[in-house]
Amino acid sequence: MITSIGTLLDCAGDDSYISKGVSQGEGHDLGVGYLLDGQGNDTYSACDLSQGAASHHRIGILMDKGGDDGYLSKDKETTKGHGRFSYGYGSVGIFLDLGGEDFYSAKGKDNSFWIGTTYGIGIDFPHPSEAPQERDGRRSRKVRSISDIGHGHEERP
Numbered sequence: 277m278i279t280s281i282g283t284l285l286d287c288a289g290d291d292s293y294i295s296k297g298v299s300q301g302e303g304h305d306l307g308v309g310y311l312l313d314g315q316g317n318d319t320y321s322a323c324d325l326s327q328g329a330a331s332h333h334r335i336g337i338l339m340d341k342g343g344d345d346g347y348l349s350k351d352k353e354t355t356k357g358h359g360r361f362s363y364g365y366g367s368v369g370i371f372l373d374l375g376g377e378d379f380y381s382a383k384g385k386d387n388s389f390w391i392g393t394t395y396g397i398g399i400d401f402p403h404p405s406e407a408p409q410e411r412d413g414r415r416s417r418k419v420r421s422i423s424d425i426g427h428g429h430e431e432r433p
């Protein structure tokens with residue numbers, strides 16, 4: 277049973293999201309929290325339980341579709357892909373950044389995949405239009421699918 281849904285949709289602009297916690301795509305007490313930012317160089321700042329996190333039987337999702345963003349948080353465990361089993365049920369936290377060169381504090385990394393807590397994940401995708409770059413005469417790594425993130429795939433010229 278879902279008792280409430282909280283949605284924040286922002287289509288464009290360079291935005292700053294600042295809060296203490298239970299925010300920025302956080303689901304709590306039978307609720308769903310969803311934050312979708314369309315584009316722009318954004319800054320997300322929170323202490324805890326935020327940025328794609330959930331607790332007490334729910335779902336929290338943060339999805340940023342592009343731009344060079346900064347994700348700042350104080351608590352490593354309960355942010356950027358946090359969900360776990362509590363009070364007899366599981367909660368799911370999902371953090372997705374779909375492109376750009378991003379900065380992370382505490383947890384997460386640009387162009388990578390991580391397991392947050394029991395039911396929490398984070399994925400930072402490279403932008404689809406990012407072409408492989410020449411480095412020392414060799415092409416850099418190019419990610420082809422989610423399964424390649426974190427493992428890499430070396431492309432030969």
Ligand SMILES: [Ca+2]
Pocket residue numbers: 313314315316317318340341342343344345
């Ligand atoms: Ca952004």
Ligand SMILES: [Ca+2]
Pocket residue numbers: 373374375376377378386387400401402
């Ligand atoms: Ca990124």
